[in-house]
Amino acid sequence: MKKILLALLIGFAISGKAQLNYINYHKELNQAKLLIAQSKFEEALEIHQQVFKEYPKHFYKDVHNACVCAIRCNKMNKAFELANELVLLGYQLEDFEQSAFDALRNSDQWNFFCKAYPKLRKDYESTVSLNLREKYYQLFLDDQLVASRDEGYGDLKNDSSFFVLTKRLKEFYESDGIPNYLHNKDTLNIKYFILYRHYFGMKNNADNKPDIKNKTDLYEKIDALDWKKVFLNELQQGNIDPQFYSNAVIYNDYSNPYGKTxxxxxxxxxxxxxxxxxxxxxxxxxxxxxxxxxxxxxxxxxxxxxxxxxxxxxxxxxxxxxxxxxxxxxxxxxxxxxxxxxxxxxxxxxxxxxxxxxxxxxxxxxxxxxxxxxx
Structure with missing residues (x-):
């Protein structure tokens, strides 16, 4: 009986974690940004700490903000704890040369942080698949070759080429999921984003122009990839952020469902x-x-x-x-x-x-x- 009860409790715990919706993560941190804008750094730090405790996946920009808040509040132990996490999210020592981290570098604890840095960096590098990075980088180069033709969306040859690349991207997604480096400070992120921007640019352009969309079954195949649905799920799971989602899906969508600020x-x-x-x-x-x-x-x-x-x-x-x-x-x-x-x-x-x-x-x-x- 005890074993059954324990299994049920574990099941509920796992189920609870699976139901986390990271859209709420971003909503709460939006409130922290508004507090930062009012120089209420301690209150903003409290929100970050609560959110980070509840949600296991963190984006480097959010951890950066929390770290700087801790510095502004002179909570150096917390600042170094967050600095450690920043290294695990791709920060290198040179990133801490920003003025935001002046107090950190001038702290008595800085030397201890520098001694711990090589291991933290090694731990970060162990999470990065070079083969995966190379695969997506090569796809980006192929994408740029198509984009360099400068023939524009709606050109059948151009859209057919983008479709082939996006279909390959979907195959990568089905085998790899969303790469974890999207949480990190990584130069590949913008290149990865561009792959989706071209998909939505092509799809939304055709949706805007029935004369293009109805001339061939290509656009039915493009629609069938259904990246928007995939993106919403990945947003909820904490694998992409709202800016990544919205900036991709609205490209060439004249209705702009999120408005122009x-x-x-x-x-x-x-x-x-x-x-x-x-x-x-x-x-x-x-x-x-x-x-x-x-x-x-x-x-x-x-x-x-x-x-x-x-x-x-x-x-x-x-x-x-x-x-x-x-x-x-x-x-x-x-x-x-x-x-x-x-x-x-x-x-x-x-x-x-x-x-x-x-x-x-x-x-x-x-x-x-x-x-x-x-x-």
Whole structure:
């Protein structure tokens, strides 16, 4: 009876672990990023620790953020514990030369870390299959050869070649699964991503253009690979992250189910905010889609994330004072003044204290919308 009970308990434990959904992992760490943006490093570290305890798979950017939070909180034992994990996720000693780790290197414990490093590095290397890397790298080279023809999606010869490569990629997936190096700092990650980007670029292009899709059964075979379904499962299992998923599946999808992030520049409140230039009901749908895969919602409440960008230094007062002197009725005259001051701030923007963290590519947002300003 005791053996049966023990077996049931083990079964429940295994079942519980199998049901972990890593979309929730990313949702929780999105909240940690918002706390980091507010310089609430201790609270952010607590969230990281809770999430890492619950979920066994970690992405190196998340561990990096947690490590820097620990440094900012002067919790050096925890920082070195996380630094050890970073080595197991591909970091080398040179990666710790970043300013984010200055306090770590100046610590009395740094020499002990350096002595432990060779074994940690060896443990990391033991998890990396060189044969697997070579296989995917060669597939990437073949992919680039097709891409170099520059014939574009929709060309039957081009799409047929991409299909052959994607079919081979599916065979690799069925034998290897998603390579574990996607959790690590690894130069192969972007190359691996490009393989899927070309698949979805080809598939979505055909979906947008029935005249292309209906001319041959090639696109039925492309659809049958069903990478989107595979990706969603791998996202839930913690083998890819939401950015990898969304950036791949939306390529050439004109409907963009996750919306285009813009910045609302409110001159009345003198605030910059996350924004989507859509009707409120459409924004709600886009944000539902974002939440479903673990992306940060685009709304005013989450605008603190812009604290790591030049937008946080937006020159409201300088622009307002200068616009008073513009006499031309042409709106372009005022816009020229605005762009001049924006350019100065953007070009002179120095890395902030938050630049030590992986916060997303919000600094690259180019679409802006002005409110409370008469143009």
């Amino acid at each position: 813009a910045v609302k520049i409110d001159f009345e409140k003198e605030k910059v905010m996350l924004f989507m230039n859509l009707k409120s009901d459409e924004i709600a749908v886009k944000n539902e889609n974002r939440e479903a895969i673990g992306l940060l919602l685009v709304n005013e409440s989450n605008s603190d994330i812009l604290g790591n960008t030049w937008y946080a230094k937006y020159p409201f007062r300088l622009i307002k004072d200068s616009l008073v002197t513009v006499t031309s009725p042409n709106p372009m005259a005022k816009l020229k003044v605005i762009r001049k001051f924006e350019s100065k701030i953007r070009d002179s923007y120095q890395n902030s204290d938050l630049s030590d963290f992986f916060m997303g590519d919000y600094n690259q947002i180019k679409e802006t919308h002005f409110f409370g300003l008469d143009l």
